[in-house]
Amino acid sequence: MNQILRPSRGLLFEGSDWDFDTLRRIHDACEEIAVGELGLSMYPTRIEVISAEQMLDAYAANGMPVLYRHWSFGKRFARHELLYRKGMQGLAYEIVINSSPCLCYVMEENTATMQALVIAHAAFGHNHFFRNNHLFLEWTDAHGILDYLEFARSYIMRCEDKYGEAAVERVLDAAHALSQQGVFRVPRRRIPDLASEERRERERRQHEERIYDDLWRTIPGPRNAPAAKAEEARRRALLQLPQENLLYFLEKSAPKLRPWQREILRIVRHVEQYFYPQRQTKVMNEGCATWVHHRIMTRLHEQGRLTDGHYLEFLHSHTNVVFQPSFDDRRYGGINPYALGFAMMEDIARIATSPTAEDRDWFPDLAGRGDAEAALREAWANHRDDSFIAQYLSPHLMRKLRLFHLVDDEAEDELQVGAIHDERGYRRVRRALARQYDVGHLDPDIQVEDVDLMGDRRLILHHRVLDRQMLEPDEARAVLQHLADLWGYGVLLREVDAANGAVLREHHAGARPGIVD
Amino acid sequence: MQIVDRRLNPGGKSLANRQRFLRRAKDMVRDAVRNSAGERSLKDIERGGEVTIPASGVKEPHFRRAGGGFREHVLPGNKEYLEGDTIPRPPGGGGGGSEGSPDGEGEDAFRFALTQEEFLDLFLEDLELPELAKKRVVEGDASGVRRAGFATQGSPSNLALGRTMRNALSRRLALRRPKPDEVEELEEALRVAEAADPAEAELLRGRIARLKARATRIPYIDPIDVRYRQFEPAPKPIARAVMFCLMDVSGSMTEGMKDLAKRFYLLLHLFLKRRYKHVDVVFIRHTHEAKEVDEETFFRSPETGGTIVSTAFEEMLKVVEARYSPADWNIYVAQASDGDNTTADNERTAQLVMERIVPVCQYFAYLEVGREDDGGPIGFMPRETELWRTYGRLRIEEPRIAMRKVRHRKDIYPVFRDLFRKGAVEGAK
Structure with a gap:
């Protein structure tokens, strides 16, 4: 790297070269805005500079820094490598990991502006989201995940030494096939302990005494039936049936598995569960990060810490990221979560600060409340994609994106437009879009x-x-x-x-x- | 906040996974490599490259919905539609295709790139030269010794006399050890002087005594002069191979045929190079007379004349005698020809091959090249050529002779595999 010029006049950097001091200055400047103006709270950050090769490695392992060995990761690596080498696919500028400290991988090829962008995006936007969204808090253990992955890797390696690679691979293949059915979608019922069991029993008896009526005794009922029913109910309760978490069920109840095989199922299940909130919050997570980086970069420019040229470079990348082609465009590949997320965050900020009459009808609590940052922080903390869209997608934005609802019934010869962005259609479009992001509905x-x-x-x-x-x-x-x-x-x-x-x-x-x- | 520079971390984190993937898809990758080898020009064969394997073999199944049924989509960018409009179903179904699979799967083929190493490994994997195992076992264990300079210590039998004497001489010169001649000269002078001049004699006596004392102080050979020859154990070259490329370059061989032959030779060379530490190639071309030439001439320069095959073998035997003793070299013979020979030469050729060539070589491969437009399926020729008949007869008794007919570039590889397949020798019996 060339000698980096000390920037003058309060600029964070000049030119496109950077060094570790530059990164630190960028981070500190961003932090000032993120904490001071946006009120974000993050896990401690660790920025790691990596090369393209390492980025490909990270791709193959779902972005995780350590992961057990399996051929499917090699397959993913081979695919990405080919696409990358042939220039068919660029690499991400960054990868961020929901852990504490929050790991942000930034590519060495990035220019100084891009580093500022990705630091604002990942180290503050995503990091805040991980730290505050209720799904992440409930389902993932940011402090323990890296250690757990390390454990998983070495455990599976020990199993390979002991039982052979082929045996371990068969279990992993099977577990991977079932991985999507290996997550808990709702918090599990806790196994009651003895004290609470006794209390419940006492309460039930008191209740029965209170409503006791001798007349009930005289009503004829079915005879032997209850015994069989009770037996079945007991069995189902013991096996915790019905059970949607197939990996959990197998781990606990499969009669013939050996202990190490159960442990491997458990590892796959834990890893899948760790990623489950990410699947449910794509739009929000990216929307949050994109909105945060946009705000931070704009403020940096306003403060005179970015030159006009750097700001234009940033805007160029930013508009590429939030570009949403129309459905009939050749480039259309589904709704871009960055575009929808960013548009919704902007829209919420607009409704909070300068609402129209329509907004007041639709969002009486939100419209005109003033503090846009606080409103957004609340939304980020308490929702996932489907509930977020169902709650916050405004008619204004539906008109802007010109959303419409299409019904595709196999029994019919033609597709039908179910609703468009008009008075009759707003709610239906919104409901349908929310369902499109409801993982429970998709899987x-x-x-x-x-x-x-x-x-x-x-x-x-x-x-x-x-x-x-x-x-x-x-x-x-x-x-x-x-x-x-x-x-x-x-x-x-x-x-x-x-x-x-x-x-x-x-x-x-x-x-x-x-x-x- | 911490900043960590990970760029210097050891790379290749995905290597183990990649190898696992290749191992898993091995059969398919090998097929893919075999097919793509048919399409490539041979110069590229050592390069890695892209291969495509059927996706079904490396599929990771999941429960997912098949499509169909009742579906809803929300799409952006409405321009003209009103509620209740109907739209013809787009071909391919899906109504907007928002169900794209996340990692681009669901295609029929999985494409990825192999490194050169991987490509060649797979390319040659299931090939095994006949008799090779035997030869390798015999030679693999043989380790000899080789000279490794001189040492100051060693066993007397390894005394390096020349080197020792040279050291002694230079030391004696450097320290000015008096030579015996010098002393003798003085003694002569002393005898003269004793009679004539006692004072002079006394002086001389003193000088002689000094010289003698000096000669005893500076020994003729000192322990520090002594050198021993040093040897160190060294594995003998695992195996060396020489490959004789014999080709008929008479007028009846077209460029196309030569090209086919060339590909065969290159493949053989490639293969030998991987099996042996050291591979020599000898090119012998012949018309009615044979000559050892360099590669360029072998393939390029045109020649006219009749065809006498035995001349090539005679030339080859000459080269073997001169440079490649069968005791030290594995000898492979690959002959390419369109099958013509002067009828009178057939007997001589057969005799040479059976009595002199085959006994010294590991393998004798005869490749009969035909024109692409000759027609007819492989292995079926309207009329057997002179050479084919001749070798066909020999082959019955001698399994080390292999023969194949080739008409198209893409036939080369299967032929090659056939020739050198594991157990081809047994099969030929």
Whole structure:
């Protein structure tokens, strides 16, 4: 790197070269604005400068600094490497990791302006979001994740030494196939302890005494039925059925797995659970970070700490990031989470400070409350994508993005426009868009329904089919095969219509030897 | 806030995963490599490159919805639609395609790049030269000794006399050890002087005594002069191979045929290079007479004349005798020809091959090249050529002879694999 000129007149840097002092100055200037003006609170930050090669490594491992070994990561690496080497895909400017300290990888190729942008974006925007959003607080352990990944890696390596790479790989393959069904979507019921159990029992008895009426005794009821029912209920309670977390179910209840195999399922499950909030907050997370970097960079420019040239360079990158092509554009590839997120944050700030009459109708609590930053911080803390959109997407923005709602029914020959950005359509468009981001709605709902422990031990799963959207049969069979291998006995997957309970299709799989013997 | 420079960390974090991936997809990658080898020009074969394998083999299945059913989409950029409008279903379905799979999967093929090392490994992996194992076992363990300069210590049998004497001489010169001649001269003078001049004699006697004393102080050979030859154990070259490329360059061989032959030679060379530390190549071309030439001449320069194959073998035997003793070299013979030979020469050729060539070589491969437009399936020729008949007869008794016919560039590789497949020798029996 060339000799870096000491910038003059309060500028953070001049030219496009940077060194570690520059990074530190940028970080401190950003922090001043982020904490002082925007009221953000972050985990401590660690900025790590990496090369393109290392960025490709990070891509392959989902951005994680350490991860256990598996061929699928090698596959991902091979794909990204080819795309990158052929110039078909640029690399991200940064990767940020939800941990404490928050790790921000910045690329060495970035110019000084880009470094400022990514520091504002990742080290403040994302970092604040990780630290404050309730999903992240509830489901991820930012302080422990790096240690846990380190543990996972060495544990799996020890297993490979002990039981052979092939054996470990088979378990991992199977666990990966089921990983999307390996997360808890709602906080689990706690196993009650003895004291609270006794208290509940006492309360129930008191309640019964209070409402006791001798007349009830005279009512005839079914005879032996309750015993069988109770037995089934007990079994279901012990197995915690129905259970949507298939990996958890297998870890706890699969009869033949060895302890190390259960531990591997647990590791895959934990890693997946760690990423689950990120899947649910793409729009918000990127919107938050984009809005924060835009504010910080603009303020830096206003303070005279960025030259006009640097600010234009920043705006160029920024507009590329938040570009949203129309649906009929060749470049269209779905709604850009950066674009939608940034637009919504801007819109919320606008409603909070200078609302129109329409905004007052739609957002009585928010409109005109003044403190835009506080309003945004609240939204960032308490929502996930679907609830955020359902709550905050304004008619103004729907008009601006010209959103419309399209209904695609396989039974019909043509698509139908369900709603557009007009008075009749606002709420429907908003509801549909929110659903589009509802992970619970997007992922197929598959649950362990029952298992015949006394008989052939066949595991029975149900897929609740919503809107006649069936599973892709070949892949479903492949996944089911993995499931059967882990379970050790046969598995049956029924696709059941959620509306009327009709069984639409069944898939079977028998266990192959290999994982369990 | 901390800043950490990670750029100097050891790279290649993904290497282990990448190897696992390759191992998993090995069969498919090998097929892909084999196919792409047919398309490449041979100069590129040592380079790595892009390969495509079927995605189904490295699929990571998940439960996902198949499409169809009832779906809703919200799209940006409405221009003309009103509520209730209908739109024809776009081909490919999906109505806007917001269901793009996250990592671009769902394609039929998975493309990625192999490094040169990986490419070649896979390319040559399932090839094994016949008799190679035997030879390698015999030679792999053989480690000899080689000269490694001189040492001041060693066993007397390794005394380096010349070097020792040289050291002694230079030391004696440097320290001015009196020479015996000098002393003798003085003694002669003394005898003369004793009679004539006692004073002079006394003087001389003193000088002689000094010289003698000096000669005893400075020994003729001192322990510091002594040098021993030093040897160190060194693995013998694991194996050395020489590859004889014999080619008919008479007028009947077209450029296309030569090109085919060239590809075969290059592949063979590539293969030998990986198997042996040291590979020599000898090019012998022949018409009605044979000559050892360099590579450029071998492939390029045109020649006219008749065809007498035995001349090439005679030339080859000459070279073997002169430079490549069969005891030290693995000898491979690859002959390419369009199959013509002067009828009268067939017997002589057969005799040479059986009695002199095959006994000294590891392998004798005969490649009969045909014109691409000759037609007919591989392995079927309307009329057997002279050479094909001749070698066909020999081959029955001698498994080390292999023969194939090739008409197109893409046939080369399978032929090559066939020739050198594991157990080809046994198969030929």
